[in-house]
Amino acid sequence: MSNINENMKLKDILFKVPAAADVFREVNIDFVNNGSDTLKDAYDAGHFNLENILYEVNELSKERIEGIDVSYMDEPSIIKYIGRKYNDDLLDELPVLNDYVEKLAKKYKKEDAEYDKVSDLFYNIYREMTVHIETEETDVYPLLTTYYEQQSEVTHEALKPHITRLIDEHQNIVSWFKQIRSLTNGYTPVDSNEPLNVFVMKKLEENENNIMTILHLENNLLFTPFR
Structure with missing residues (x-):
């Protein structure tokens, strides 16, 4: 325990x-x-x-940790872990889920559900995360790996502006998910008998869980030397 x-x-x-x-x-x-x-x-x-x-x-805390325990991994390994476990799947899934969220918003446009606002917020997340991931994979993660392997002051200074911008983006993404969670009453479908409604709420929550895991590992571990 x-x-x-x-x-x-x-x-x-x-x-x-x-x-x-x-x-x-x-x-x-x-x-x-x-x-x-x-x-x-x-x-x-x-x-x-x-x-x-x-x-x-x-x-x-009494339960056995399932899967990989990142507390036993060094920073370069965690960077690879994020890329392999999350980033590729998110780049594939986010645009598809965005389409489903838009369909849900249109379906319930005349209802009390505020899915139109949810659709706008998730579009922001989809747009931000797509650029975010592509920037990290292309520019930030290679530099970050070099920094952790070599402890280079030059690399540290080169990374600072990138990390500052990414942390600002993290704040936006957390805020948008918080609003979606509130608007959907914790991802509760307004019609539990409607497959699209149930599916979209489930996938939104899964995406929040995965994205918050990434942002937590970045903000609270990988990015700490630059804050």
């Missing part, structure tokens, strides 16, 4: 208990941009039951 407590930083909790990200998202804890805050800091700034969150996270 990891013995998670309220004075631990959010990023350190997630490195010990990756599944805690699901718990944090449900109560709007921004662990991507505020990873250096403690859980108590997040509680002071938010509205959730601290005792319940601690209980949930410590229960999760």
Whole structure:
């Protein structure tokens, strides 16, 4: 058991208990941009039951970690891991999902559901993440790998403006997903008997989970020497 407590930083909790990200998202804890805050800091700034969150996270800590545990990987390996596990699939999936979200918005245009706003927000995410990933794969990740392998001051300085811009983009993406989560009542379909509605809500949540994992690893690990 990891013995998670309220004075631990959010990023350190997630490195010990990756599944805690699901718990944090449900109560709007921004662990991507505020990873250096403690859980108590997040509680002071938010509205959730601290005792319940601690209980949930410590229960999760008892479970065996599935898949690859990044806490045992060095930075160059994590960079490769992000590219192989997430980036290629996202570049394929985001445009397809964007089309489905647009179809859902048109289908429910006359209903109370605010899927038109969801469609606009997800288009922003699709557009931002596509450029984001392509920039990282082409320019940033090769430089970042060189920096971690050689600890070059020249490479460090070359990376700074790139990292600053990427961190700003992370803030936008987190904000857009937060709004989508709110508009959809935590990705709850307005019609659970309608396959398109159920499918799109499920895929939106999966994409949030995957993208927040990437942004967390970047902000709270890979980019920390440049902040």
